[in-house]
Structure formats: C-alpha cells, structure tokens
Amino acid sequence: MKQEFKDLAKYRLERARDTLLDAQKYFKDATLNSTVNRIYYAMFYAVNGLLISKGLSSSKHSGVRALFNKEFVNKGTVEKNWGKFYSEMFNNRQEGDYTDYVEFKREDVGKWLNKAEKFVKRIEEITLGIL
Numbered sequence: 001m002k003q004e005f006k007d008l009a010k011y012r013l014e015r016a017r018d019t020l021l022d023a024q025k026y027f028k029d030a031t032l033n034s035t036v037n038r039i040y041y042a043m044f045y046a047v048n049g050l051l052i053s054k055g056l057s058s059s060k061h062s063g064v065r066a067l068f069n070k071e072f073v074n075k076g077t078v079e080k081n082w083g084k085f086y087s088e089m090f091n092n093r094q095e096g097d098y099t100d101y102v103e104f105k106r107e108d109v110g111k112w113l114n115k116a117e118k119f120v121k122r123i124e125e126i127t128l129g130i131l
Contacts, residue, residue, distance in 0.1 A: 005052055006131050012049030013127060016042045016120050027113055032104040033096040039109075039116045040093035043086055046123040050078075053130040065090055077126060082119055089116065 023038035044061065047068045051057055056071060058064045065087060073083030089112065095102050 001053070001055070001131070005055065009049040009052040009127055009131060012045045012052060013120075013124050016044075016046035016049065016124070019045055020117060020120055023113055023116070027109065032106060032109045033102065035109050035113065036089075036092050036096045036104055039112055040089045043089055043116055043119055043123075046120045046127075047086065050123050050127045050130075053127045061090065072126075078123070082122060085115060085119060 019038055019042035023035055023042055026035040026038050044064065047064055048057070050072065051064065051067055054071065056067050058067055068078070068086060069083050072078040073080055092104070092112070096104065
C-alpha cells in the first residue's frame with residue numbers, strides 16, 4: 001500500500017478521535033441533535049479510515065455503509081453488532097439532521113456516545129492491524 005493511503009487512513013482515525021471529543025463536549029454543552037451528528041461523524045471517519053486501509057472509498061454515506069458491511073462486517077473482520085450500531089447511528093443522524101420535531105432522549109444519546117467510543121477504538125485497532 002502506498003504511504004499516502006496509510007497516511008490518509010491514519011488521518012481519518014485521528015479525525016474520528018477529535019470528533020468524538022467534540023461529541024463529548026456537545027453532550028455537556030450543546031443540543032442532543034448536534035451530539036448525535038458528531039457521534040455519527042466520528043464513526044464515519046473511523047470507517048473511512050478502515051476502508052482506505054483496503055483501498056476502498058465512496059463519495060456517499062450510503063456507499064460507505066454498504067462497503068463497510070460488505071467488506072468487513074459480512075466477512076467477519078468487524079463484529080456484526082458494530083455493523084448494526086453504525087447503521088443505527090446513520091439513521092439517527094439522518095433523522096436528527098433532516099426530520100422536523102425530532103427529540104432524542106439524553107439517556108439514549110449518552111449510551112450511544114459511550115458505545116461510539118468503543119466502536120471507534122475497535123475500528124482503529126482493526127485498521128492499524130491492516131496498515
């Protein structure tokens with residue numbers, strides 16, 4: 001693998017960690033919709049890093065999700081529960097960003113944030129193992 005792809009994958013992982021920090025701050029000081037957005041994007045950046053480590057990419061969120069499931073979840077590299085959680089957060093972010101009158105429960109968002117931290121860590125471990 002070319003060094004530029006390794007560097008880009010690592011950058012995406014770093015961006016995932018930074019975005020998780022944003023989500024933690026948002027959970028304390030901002031709206032729950034904004035927190036859900038940051039949770040999803042932290043996961044999205046991590047998954048992008050993983051895809052890049054195998055020379056894969058997509059310009060659409062749905063394409064990233066499809067590649068993640070096809071190439072990593074369905075093949076057993078990533079546990080199915082993480083694939084399901086990624087899809088759940090994709091849907092939550094879509095709802096929060098594009099649907100009117102959505103109100104997330106603080107308790108749910110807190111659980112998602114904790115789970116997203118574990119998700120990003122797991123995806124990072126897999127990605128760094130590939131690089």
